[in-house]
Amino acid sequence: MSEKQANSTRLRRVIKMGDLDPAFKREIREIPGVEKINLCFQCGTCTADCPIARFSEIYSPRKIMRMTQLGMKKKLLSSESLWLCAACFTCVDHCPQGVDIAGVVRALRNIAVREGIIPDVFKELTDNILKTGYAYKIPELRKKKRTEKGLPPLPEANLEDVSKLFDVVAVFKAKQEEE
Ligand code: SF4
């Protein structure tokens, strides 16, 4: 590693007082399932066993747990790694302290959505689901090929129900506020 790279790595590890948000620390600990976050002693088992961390250079559930303990709200909510968790619960099964790591990630994502911090890919998925009931826009060519092959048409979604569901999970509201 060059001296410049080493310096840059050291700089990235600096935690500034301004990054810590005590109100966020209190808020997140009151969310059911997140209360055990303080029991995390940074053993790293979650990261070692995580199938996403195995293939990603930026994803570390251990680091997310530490940043949550410290209340690093802005950095956590703006981090793209927050959206990489596949919710497989491997980490939850293996954590020696019984920390619901996947639950913490879910809570952080919910807060990010509430604050309008949603990655473009999820905005696109949201749009597709609201307009069609499908996560991906089904191309007309695909529909035509189904007909040619004698397959039945794809089921139509009840968009009113879809909209109600989005209302319940707050994504719809956050999206409207953003627009
Ligand atoms: S396995 Fe549990 S205790 Fe260990 S770093 Fe992950 S959350 Fe913390």
Ligand code: SF4
């Ligand atoms: S739930 Fe998320 S953080 Fe935990 S092992 Fe699965 S992908 Fe990794």
